[in-house]
Structure formats: C-alpha cells, structure tokens
Amino acid sequence: MQGIWFSELQTPGLALSVKLKKTLHHEKTPYQDLAVVETESYGRMLLLDNIIQTTVGDEFFYHEMIAHVPLNTHPNPRTALVIGGGDGGVIREIIKHPSIEKATLVEIDARVVANAREYLPEISCGLDDARVEIRFEDGIEHVRQMENTYDVIIVDSTDPIGPAVGLFSAEFYRNVYRALKPDGLFVAQTESPLFNGRLIRRIQRDLAEIFPIARLYLATVPTYPGGLWSFSLGSKEYDPLEVDWKKAPQLVTRFYTPAIHQGAFALPPFVQEILDKR
Numbered sequence: 001m002q003g004i005w006f007s008e009l010q011t012p013g014l015a016l017s018v019k020l021k022k023t024l025h026h027e028k029t030p031y032q033d034l035a036v037v038e039t040e041s042y043g044r045m046l047l048l049d050n051i052i053q054t055t056v057g058d059e060f061f062y063h064e065m066i067a068h069v070p071l072n073t074h075p076n077p078r079t080a081l082v083i084g085g086g087d088g089g090v091i092r093e094i095i096k097h098p099s100i101e102k103a104t105l106v107e108i109d110a111r112v113v114a115n116a117r118e119y120l121p122e123i124s125c126g127l128d129d130a131r132v133e134i135r136f137e138d139g140i141e142h143v144r145q146m147e148n149t150y151d152v153i154i155v156d157s158t159d160p161i162g163p164a165v166g167l168f169s170a171e172f173y174r175n176v177y178r179a180l181k182p183d184g185l186f187v188a189q190t191e192s193p194l195f196n197g198r199l200i201r202r203i204q205r206d207l208a209e210i211f212p213i214a215r216l217y218l219a220t221v222p223t224y225p226g227g228l229w230s231f232s233l234g235s236k237e238y239d240p241l242e243v244d245w246k247k248a249p250q251l252v253t254r255f256y257t258p259a260i261h262q263g264a265f266a267l268p269p270f271v272q273e274i275l276d277k278r
C-alpha cells in the first residue's frame with residue numbers, strides 16, 4: 001500500500017485501515033490521546049487513544065440513530081442530557097426537535113469539545129445553540145446528583161475502558177433512572193453485536209431489572225468494529241415500537257426515517273440468541 005495509512009486495531013485479529021492525507025492535530029489531554037486526521041475516504045476523523053470516534057463521512061448513521069430514536073419515542077421531549085458526545089454530533093441532532101427547550105452536554109474532556117469546534121465544524125455546529133449548556137464533568141457523578149430532571153438521557157461514550165467504564169454499570173443505570181422524569185427514557189451506545197455479545201446481554205438484563213421497557217436496536221456504522229452497532233434503550237413509560245408518527249416532527253436526516261426506526265428493533269437471529277443465552 002502506498003501513502004500513509006492509519007490502522008485501528010478493532011479486535012486482536014481485526015484492523016480497519018484508512019489512507020491519510022494529513023494529521024491536523026495531535027495532543028495528550030488529561031484524559032486521553034487525541035488526534036484529528038484528514039482521511040481520503042471519510043474526510044476528517046477524530047481519534048481518541050487511537051480508536052475512531054467519528055468521521056465527517058459516516059457520522060450521520062450513528063448520531064441520527066442514537067438521538068432520534070429516543071427523542072421520537074418521547075411524545076414531548078423538552079430536556080435532554082448527553083453524556084460524552086464532546087464532538088457535538090448528538091447535540092446537533094437533538095436541537096432539530098422543536099420541543100427541546102434545553103440540551104445539556106456533560107463531557108469529561110474539554111479538549112474534545114475545543115478540537116471538535118476547531119476541526120469538525122460540520123459535527124460541532126449545534127454547540128452554540130442558545131438551548132445548549134456544556135458542562136465539563138464526569139457524567140457518572142452528574143447523574144448521581146440529579147433527580148427527576150431529564151426527559152431523555154443519551155450516553156454517547158467511548159468504549160468501556162478508562163473514564164467510561166462506570167457508564168456501563170448497573171449502578172449507573174439506576175442513577176439514570178432516578179435522574180429521569182417519571183416518563184423519561186434513556187439510550188446508550190452498547191458496542192458491537194459481533195464482538196461484544198456478553199456485554200450487550202449483561203446490559204440488557206440490567207436494564208430489564210431497572211426499567212419497565214428495555215430494548216435493543218441496531219444500526220450500521222461503517223467505521224465501527226463489524227460495521228453493525230447496538231444501542232440499548234430503557235424507558236419508564238413510552239415504547240419505541242408504539243410511536244404516534246402523525247405527531248412526530250418532520251426532520252431533515254440522511255439515515256434515520258420512521259421506517260428505519262421501526263426496523264432497527266427487528267433483531268437478526270444471531271443477535272436474539274445473544275440476548276436469550278443463559
């Protein structure tokens with residue numbers, strides 16, 4: 001292969017390689033190694049600890065699916081919390097919903113937001129919206145302190161390593177439940193069904209013990225391991241499969257549609273087996 005390539009080691013036996021045009025920025029933040037690179041196929045790409053977080057070319061699959069599924073499930077979401085998500089992509093999607101009065105971003109690493117503002121304007125462009133509040137705090141602590149506050153909570157975290165480990169725990173989900181309003185709901189990115197089946201099963205079981213409605217849905221994310229990604233949803237009242245679409249807002253999107261929302265909950269047999277396994 002000619003030119004300079006970046007390879008993310010996605011599993012011990014699998015790497016995803018992208019051809020680089022140049023490195024735009026590289027630093028060690030107090031929390032992680034951060035780089036923004038220009039790639040030939042996906043445009044600009046954010047890397048944290050050499051793991052692909054988002055790219056300008058494929059970010060819409062993930063950001064639309066993690067945001068619009070919960071926001072359209074809630075009939076009138078006014079307050080939303082994003083934990084992680086310092087690139088701003090989830091916030092950009094949240095503020096498309098006219099009912100949103102306040103969107104709070106709780107990101108542990110201020111350098112992620114600063115670099116997203118500088119190098120990824122297509123993704124971070126919603127962060128200056130008047131309804132958005134940005135707090136540089138640990139999301140685990142934040143939800144511990146909140147009660148009856150949010151209609152929707154979205155966890156857009158890094159993988160379950162380092163500061164994100166606690167975002168995948170049952171204790172955190174119980175605190176999320178308390179931080180939600182009586183009819184609130186929550187979604188988290190929960191990794192690859194191909195490579196993280198045990199984690200997904202454990203999370204779904206934790207959520208089923210805490211929330212009356214616990215569901216898994218899937219979406220394609222080309223740059224994530226395996227290309228198929230999972231999202232776990234816990235809801236106090238509203239079922240994502242019973243949305244009143246006549247009342248849902250008209251959104252300008254590139255991947256998400258009401259039909260894709262419904263279809264994302266249709267689990268292939270190999271994923272259902274992961275959930276059913278004892």
Ligand code: SAM
Pocket residue numbers: 031048052053054062083084085086087106107108109112137138139140156157158159163164165167189
């Ligand atoms: N979409 C990406 C993915 O699925 O791999 C995640 C992107 S977003 C940049 C992830 C963010 O979570 C990072 O900026 C990281 O600093 C933040 N993060 C990790 N642990 C956190 C915590 N405990 N509280 C708040 N933010 C956290």
